[in-house]
Amino acid sequence: DPSDQQLLSLLANIYAGSLEKHAPKIPKGTRDFSPEQMAIREVAFNIITNVFKRHGAVTIDTPVFELKETLTGKYGEDSKLIYDLADQGGELLALRYDLTVPFARYLAMNTDVHKLKRYHISRVYRRDTPNMSKGRYREFFQCDFDIAGEYDPMIPDAEVLMVMTEILDELPLGNAYEIKLNHRKLLDAMMEVSGVPAHKFRTICSSIDKLDKEDWATVRREMVDQKGISEEAANKLGQYVGDENKARLRSLGPLEMLAWLKGQNVFGGNAKAAQAFADLTILFEFLTAYGILKKFSFDLSLARGLDYYTGIIYEAVLTSGTTSVGSICGGGRYDDLVGMFDRTGRKIPAVGVSIGIERIFNILDKVLRESGMIRKTETLIMAMCHKDAPTAAPLELCAELWANNIRAEHGHTVVATNKDYKRMVDLVRDNAIP
């Protein structure tokens, strides 16, 4: 009978659907951490936290979501990547996109806090196209270190960069990284001098930022053909970030690059450029005192996209031979962000760095597995129960061990046969219990 057939096929579909429904899956772009991966994560966090604490930083925590309006207008073109929560009645919420904006919101809310050197290790969320092999997830950790408050010029900036290099050196990355440094005001000056209209600064910045992957000719074409700046403006920009800049970078350290830019007077009398040069002159003195200036390259083509930067900006990329395998950390100075949240317009200048940990996990995972250094548990003693003894006997033993704060486990099953015993011994060995 056809209607029976239809009914059967309908039921079969529902059944298949319900199986489908129960197939266990994890959201796209996210990951679980197994016990082994947690052990690796702890190694990385310990290295990083130790540096933060060595510099006297305290830590804070903020909620995983913020009011939607807190995040609005802070991330430029990347705002489309923000995860919104559903409107279930009540406030409009969104998952945090970074730890910097919540930090600024925290400072603006805590009006008794005028200075804060804090670190914050937590997860952030971006609806980006995931690429797990490159360590690009939709939920990922950031390890942030920021110094907020009024200080003598460039003192906090230099310390943030010191923290960054200490971490890069203490992680087992084999020194295979390079750090680019630039100044937001130099980017603005470059645009002004080249005659780029003010409303196109942001979009031209994001073209310039592609110069680490694409050549000048390609980026230049994008600026003229797609973003509509004049040939003349593009040529002028080329004086700063074109192929000659690449060649200069290979031969000039930060001090020489700064001297060359000042000497050539390529920015004319532009006021923003003058401010940036003054900042960088002091900064390079301090980085010399710290002994880390040689780790930096002063690169006019570094143009990090976030809206809130106002001073120096920097980014470290991991390198394999001469090729970059992706950004590992970055940051900058953001003097106006706290003020954006403050009703009274109170400003707190701040500078910070954000370390992405996902690529580091992959590297540490490889290093630690090869060295056989991963241990998931810290159990010292395994109590077993023989079939002729009362079941509760190992429980009493364990209770005594635990009471003396000794890490112990019992077998959770009665040892009745040699096979049982062998299984227990395997368990002990698998968990590296001494």
Place this chain on the structure above:
Amino acid sequence: DPSDQQLLSLLANIYAGSLEKHAPKIPKGTRDFSPEQMAIREVAFNIITNVFKRHGAVTIDTPVFELKETLTGKYGEDSKLIYDLADQGGELLALRYDLTVPFARYLAMNTDVHKLKRYHISRVYRRDTPNMSKGRYREFFQCDFDIAGEYDPMIPDAEVLMVMTEILDELPLGNAYEIKLNHRKLLDAMMEVSGVPAHKFRTICSSIDKLDKEDWATVRREMVDQKGISEEAANKLGQYVGDENKARLRSLGPLEMLAWLKGQNVFGGNAKAAQAFADLTILFEFLTAYGILKKFSFDLSLARGLDYYTGIIYEAVLTSGTTSVGSICGGGRYDDLVGMFDRTGRKIPAVGVSIGIERIFNILDKVLRESGMIRKTETLIMAMCHKDAPTAAPLELCAELWANNIRAEHGHTVVATNKDYKRMVDLVRDNAIP
């Protein structure tokens, strides 16, 4: 001119609106953690983690959100409290409601894992009415410990309860807690024997669960008048959970209560009751071996609401004198939850406990502040710069200290006057730097 007036008033509104917009706020029911509060949190987590590790547990982590379908059908009436993410194209997601369902999903996905004793300390999300003074937040921490896999009966259950009492005893709660224990199958048996229709089990359970706050007469009225069970059924339930049960609880320990229930044969030959009694007989033997049975009260009126429990259930409440000040932890056995995610129907029995930490924070905060034991940073040395010395001098000193892994800070400002010096000394004292 009236239209100018209108325009001005419109502009004034927009301006006021934009001020309103930037007033810094945190989402309802959430909190920031200040550096002092983070130090307290660490104390609590360290106590709890130490117990977990002492029992040989490993840790895992899962994403803050899950596929919506993963959470569906697991939480009964509480499902309305789940936070959904907005549908921005792609998967439908929701913030995790607890750590138990993600753990079950993890086990179902990792088909090579058959046994796992794991802890997980992380945040969960519930759109409940917040009550900060009682420690009820919309974003809060749970510290979960679970044992999954096939073991001899009640061995893992007893260890979970041991872990729970160790933590309650090691936290500075002054032993002001009580633990109630019951068995899901006894609740079911009670309903069956009393003639409550099967489709009303859940809603009657949630009435019974109110008996810690309301008297039997009130709860009985709710069952009959609002939930529509017969007077007869309500009277029969009264034999188990009515006023006489309260009186019995005051005089009978778990073993006596179990003996009394068996002796009175109040469950007749009900098969589920017989199973529960068998479980509890073994469990009480093990809890005696662990020396913790006396900490429990075997209370038929404990009826935790979550759908997934299949065996023993338990809950600890903090007490102040003779009054309860709210639940601090709870859990139970859930043998079918992993199977709900597994296509092949593979089941992994499991039992666990979840410790809520927000109330504990409040208590620890009071205890530690009174004892003056909180220290936010671990800085040992403060380097200062006198106005006659080069600014970079303390930087060089700090660089050397940091290179030797010594926790140090510099003043971030030049000391030019006595006032500056005094400010620095205050800073050193405020941060308890030796």
